[in-house]
Amino acid sequence: SQQGEEDPQALSIQEGENATMNCSYKTSINNLQWYRQNSGRGLVHLILIRSNEREKHSGRLRVTLDTSKKSSSLLITASRAADTASYFCATDGKNNDMRFGAGTRLTVKP
Amino acid sequence: KAGVTQTPRYLIKTRGQQVTLSCSPISGHRSVSWYQQTPGQGLQFLFEYFSETQRNKGNFPGRFSGRQFSNSRSEMNVSTLELGDSALYLCASSLNVRENEQFFGPGTRLTVL
Numbered sequence: 001s002q003q004g005e006e007d008p009q010a011l012s013i014q015e016g017e018n019a020t021m022n023c024s025y026k027t028s029i030n031n032l033q034w035y036r037q038n039s040g041r042g043l044v045h046l047i048l049i050r051s052n053e054r055e056k057h058s059g060r061l062r063v064t065l066d067t068s069k070k071s072s073s074l075l076i077t078a079s080r081a082a083d084t085a086s087y088f089c090a091t092d093g094k095n096n097d098m099r100f101g102a103g104t105r106l107t108v109k110p
Numbered sequence: 111k112a113g114v115t116q117t118p119r120y121l122i123k124t125r126g127q128q129v130t131l132s133c134s135p136i137s138g139h140r141s142v143s144w145y146q147q148t149p150g151q152g153l154q155f156l157f158e159y160f161s162e163t164q165r166n167k168g169n170f171p172g173r174f175s176g177r178q179f180s181n182s183r184s185e186m187n188v189s190t191l192e193l194g195d196s197a198l199y200l201c202a203s204s205l206n207v208r209e210n211e212q213f214f215g216p217g218t219r220l221t222v223l
Binding site for chain 1: 114143145152153154155158166168200202211212213214215216217
């Protein structure tokens with residue numbers, strides 16, 4: 001069963017704009033990870049944020065985590081057409097179970 | 111370093127058959143996890159192996175099983191295939207336990223007819 005719920009389910013923006021995706025989850029976690037997947041291929045790990053962290057940056061990516069609200073957000077700045085993909089959040093729970101959300105389908109138009 | 115490799119990449123089976131999928135982790139990685147991805151259920155965790163021991167298991171029937179060898183390579187087996195087992199099966203490896211960053215393979219696309 002899925003734990004994370006991404007929102008929105010789909011997002012379409014122009015190149016150069018910022019894209020924000022949100023993830024909510026239900027149970028306590030050890031960490032939360034964001035992944036990208038292109039057209040049914042394997043997932044690419046983007047960033048991991050631990051439960052005691054509030055914000056992390058990696059290049060054009062910024063992830064925040066609010067454990068009190070059980071939510072996380074992924075911001076991609078200055079988006080490019082190559083960022084077109086599905087983005088998933090995954091929670092590593094206290095019970096050592098790992099659950100993925102349904103994903104946000106991002107389309108960046110050139 | 112070579113990435114995670116999965117074989118075969120595509121597989122077509124019929125109902126009732128069994129199938130074995132293989133995963134070779136990144137050299138030096140000791141943890142291997144398996145996931146099933148379907149349009150309806152999304153990505154679901156199957157199991158995780160570490161040092162040849164199953165460390166965690168998702169909510170799948172006993173028809174789904176796996177193992178890990180001393181060289182960290184892993185196999186998963188699905189017996190008595192059902193149409194609903196058609197999916198992309200993804201393997202991921204990490205250095206130690208799964209709490210670290212996972213690296214995913216390209217997946218095996220299984221179609222059950």
